[in-house]
Amino acid sequence: MKLIDNAHIYNTQQKILIAVDCIIFGFVANKLKLLLFKRKIEPFRGDWSLIGAFIKNDQSIDDGAKQILFETTGLDNIYLEQLKTYGSVYRDPAERVISVTYYSLTSVTEFELESVEKYDAHWFDLDEIPELIFDHSVMVQDAIESLRQKAKHQPIGFNLLPEFFTIPELQTLYECIYQRPLDTRNFRKKILSFDILNKSDKKDKSGSKKGAFLYSFDKEKFETLIAKGVNFEI
Amino acid sequence: MKLIDNAHIYNTQQKILIAVDCIIFGFVANKLKLLLFKRKIEPFRGDWSLIGAFIKNDQSIDDGAKQILFETTGLDNIYLEQLKTYGSVYRDPAERVISVTYYSLTSVTEFELESVEKYDAHWFDLDEIPELIFDHSVMVQDAIESLRQKAKHQPIGFNLLPEFFTIPELQTLYECIYQRPLDTRNFRKKILSFDILNKSDKKDKSGSKKGAFLYSFDKEKFETLIAKGVNFEI
DNA sequence: AATAATAAATGTAAATTTGACACTTATTAT
DNA sequence: ATAATAAGTGTCAAATTTACATTTATTATT
8 A cells, every 4th residue: 555645746746627518408398309519619520529628717616607607698697516527538529528417407488499590509309319429428328327317316306497388298208217107196196195286277278178276486495304214206 | 597617617727636535344243333544644644534545547536446445454355335425615624636436345253353453543433433533524514424334235245244144233234324223033034035145054143152154145135125116135 | 060141142022114006087179 | 279398297017114012042140
């Protein structure tokens, strides 16, 4: 057993660039989608990639992720969580770049679905993701896997829906995430049994003549539930 | 919505150092422990800290973590997993350092428990962790939380035990991780129901006169179980 | 050789949760 | 008035989880 002495390294390390890359999931037209961009700089200008940027000198990596997300989507106060850091030596052939990925979950309106096209961005279905630059395809696959795992035990799904949503919408979202159909009665029974949703007296009639009641997620109720030690699992 | 142009940043970023820090968990004398080191370099020489190092120019961060772990514990082929990256601007007051944490799980023999002392290292009980440098205390708390979460659904616990272990040992480990007692009969029933352990014909008689049969974890059986879609949860 | 001591190993029944399954209801358009 | 549409609802069987106490194998002691 030998303890290395860091001192000689402290001042001899090469310049390494730190980037953040955001994996932006959205739920549009009852489908899970991923937002990708046409790269604007060399190398690989014009290829599809995640949106990312180098972090600034006076900026934490969390803040860097927030900023790039705000600048590309206009969205503030969005769900954002660090995922994993990628640090192979030659992942960017030009320079040594270490990339910290974040994923963000957002609800997307039809308007936003179209407006991104003007900025060389596009929402892709999860099963139609094109080839991406560098190791971005790996990042995306890791993120999808992580989303599927987390959705089971954390209430992250609600970030993909607007403030008010219907139970059938919520069910469709979980069916997209898990890629399997769920029973209507059992799903409704389970989600309502947690008592973490507030039912409004309004209905969304876009999907049927009868209309479905709108609900909202109650974060405080959720947190007291967790504090009680209840195992949240959908 | 505005897309930033990275080009001007590509060559103006300051020098940022990349470190890896390892959160080393061990299971000794039926207790969960954490391995900490007396820091050998300024700033904060002599204070307790995680073991870490800057990564080298030609080394991936994964390899950097492996190397520092090997050099400090002599252990190769040890369970190591990336946890989270810490990137506040002033987390190291001396320079801008971004740290990628890894946690490693290892089984510790009594011999190793004592021998580390010679190297200014010490195994601490999880509830007796001293104040640590920089943001290492936060890292440790995050790692403990992560360990508790992962243990529920991934077979990481076996990394904290030697190749052959008894069911009572395994139960004690899970009791340490979850910090609550488990029922002997139910625990045994559940763990054996997965059929991922191989029973040997040897007994460990150190804990009782009767002796407890030794088992080993069968990774292949575990993987076929997961492939079948079974929900592994302890 | 019998006995005491110790922790390992085992089974069952009640309670809870999950999973499968089909009809009624509210509303709009014809 | 009727047809059409998706929302909303209940029950029963099966599986899982939980709570709980005794027997067993072995060693040390007398």
